[in-house]
Amino acid sequence: MTDAQPIAAKSPVDEVPPTGRLLVLGVQHVLVMYAGCVAVPLIVGTALQLDTRTIGLLVNADLVVAGIITLIQTLGIGKILGVRLPVVTGATFTAVTPMILIGQNFGLPGVYGSMIVSGIFGLLIAVPFSKIIRFFPPVVTGSVITIIGLSLISAAAGLIAGNDPTAPDYGNLSGLALAGGIVLVIILITRFVRGFISQIAVLTGLVIGALVAIPMGLTDFSGVAETPWFGVSAPFLFGAPEFPIAGVISMCVVMLVIFAESTADMLAISETTGERLSPGRIARGLAADGFSGVLGGVLNSFPDTIFAQNVGLVQLTGVRSRFVPAVAGAILLLLGLVPKFGEVVASLPGPVVGGAGLIMFATVTAVGIRTLHKVRFEGTNNLMIVAVSIGVGMLPVVAPSFYAKVPGAFEIIVGSSITSCVIVAFLLNLLFNHLSWRRPAADPVDVGSAAAIRHAAEPRSDA
Template sequence: MSQAPPVSGPSPVDQALPPARLGVLGLQHVLVMYTGCVTVPLVFGAAAKLDTHTIGLLINADLLVAGLITMLQALGVGKLLGVRLPVVAGATFTAVTPMILIAGQYGMQAVYGSMVAAGVFGLLVAVPFARAVRFFPPLVSGSVITVIGLSLIGVAAGLIAGYDPAAKDYAKPSHLALAGGIVLLIVVVGRFTRGFLSQIGVLLGLVVGTLIAIPMDLTDFSSVGDGDWFGVTAPFHFGAPEFPVAAVVSMCVVMLVTFTESTADMLAVGEMTGRRLAPADLARGLAADGVSGVVGGVMNGFVDTVFAQNVGLVEMTKVRSRYVAAVAGGFLVLLGLIPKLGAVVASLPGPVIGAAGLVMFATVTAVGIKTLRKVEYEGTDNLLIVAVAIGIGMLPVVAPNIYHAFPTWVRVVGGSAITSATLAAFLLNLLFNHTGWRNKATTSEPAATEPTPAAAAP
């Protein structure tokens, strides 16, 4: 990625564009990230066996929180919050698996209680994390991002085929064909289109797939009529928050992984815009992620991160004004205040959502692999670190009951692929690259220990 050349006069980041252009460019950012944002509540709601109405509430809360955090990141609050760059925030896939595990072990009240606690934790550690970013190099972030994608592919498969192998319609050929057609459409759009159209291939797949699913009798939009045109989900919809220690620890690890994702993307946007970020700038951006945990926990939303697809859009369009992102945040808030829209999205058929999710989750895996290319392997133990981190992370994916004989807190922390991979990669990186245990054949500091900007997952 080439760094933007110096410019005279006001920074392009602070440039105010004409209102009409701001609106169009802001809407484009929303269209690019919308599918990724709403996929998180869709996948979590389906895995947690929530009804369609409740999933619709989660979608609205998700969009509302994402909009608020996006405006906070773009506009900032004094010297406390917001990186003040053209970045768009949205729900992170990192939290999906831990939230599903917590919901199964402790219930929904613990899911959102632990999210609030993780948000407070994020606010407390934002400054020290920004100063210690070198301990979360591509070696760590790449391993974790790879495991995030791999661990979620099973969720996509469940949406496509169903979760009960004994069910009559499990893995029905017509359902698999529909999902395969959607994947093919996304591939064709990505291969034969350019610019903005190529950025919304997943969204097109969702729309076309849903239209095809209607005559297949796979859609049920009956709940849409009961939704209001305007409304806000009540705080703590599932009841008073609860704070099981294992759940809180797991979500705090999620917050650290989220910080790693956001840091990589904020550094990347800083390079694009020619605005080099100091630790104080990073800390304000990370603190905004912490706010998303608190607000998301209260409003039944999700932890937010800086979305990588919008970082790519900034590079593609060369539009660097942070006010475009602020307008995108305003659109997201409006969408979050329309319950009928959330009900429509929540009613999309499982095979359709699963097909879109399959592509997006596999893309996350590919981004992790791309990030690992930045790691120095010759003369280091970094290949061993990557192997062990991915191996430990994938254990609960391929053997979900492997920790069944252990206490609940071990099952929640160790049973999360993302949490266990993060802990393994972080600790092994410290052991081999920041202590006397480093490979004696290494003659210089491994490149992987540098805070190199790297693309992160959505």
């Protein structure tokens, strides 16, 4: 028919790569975020003095929930849950300190009861929160994404050199050389290789690093044989949930911060993929975060957020299909149900994971800087917003004990670099760019911000 309308081209986000490539790219996403994902149950379990077997059950539950929420975010459940973008979710570090404090005061039933209430709270406020996207222009999201990447670099340093400067093997030259070699391999592949191999540069670096680490005596896979093939923790493993008021309030604050983080990451992945975001789509992504709180509370896990390092991986590889991280979600679910597979990944030496992580976390920082490039600085106070928010956000990173004497409830907020940066950037943007009584006659509003807001809020058929 000559008058037929042309068929719209499929979005790169909805394209499905060939099966082999799909699997390999999915594995790469898992390897990039695995260490960060399992670090949360390890830190919380150790701080609450749980035994090794119990911590292992927390790790399994953590992977199961991360896999389920990643599948929901990438594939979606109708018009209820899921942003349908190439994102991977995992346990958020924002909840670590509050959960430890709640656990020390009220026990794990108090932790998981508070988490369930915060998840319900997140489900209820997802739509209202998505309506205030205009208060998250590039001057805010760029600052937050930058601080996320910068704060994660310290985690990469800890993986490479160790976390105890007094330990005899801290900063061991063999570990530093191995991590540096992995960084060099990834750079060379990215520079001189094209096509599929270039897209899996991070995975290739990890594999080469693991092989090199074997003759160096840095690997220990002895725990793999002792780990069972199948296993998952029962719901409410630690007893019926309890709901202490202080714990509930703390975790609800955490959920608000998770929403701010996820909103920034969704906007970043939207910029990377060219996929427009409606408020309804953002609300579905946030609702999935809220659901992770409920599901995590039932299955003895942790609230999830979109992982910035995987956003950086999408930027680095240029692979924008949401089905790639969907495969990663299925792998995470499998790892959670088959602990032996997870033990293999967990046995990778710290310098190997840290070397690859250094590039990924720095890439997140670069994405934030690129977002800030869209901000109008001339004739505005946006430079002050960026400077103060990043400065305040970096304090807990460069001086971890900076807020040691701050009251516990307040420390939950200011002790997190991401939380403090979000709050400061958000409030300063309101002060300088939204309070008309402070605005000079010349329009100081960031034109890049305005364009981003119109772009993000443009209605779509799936809104």
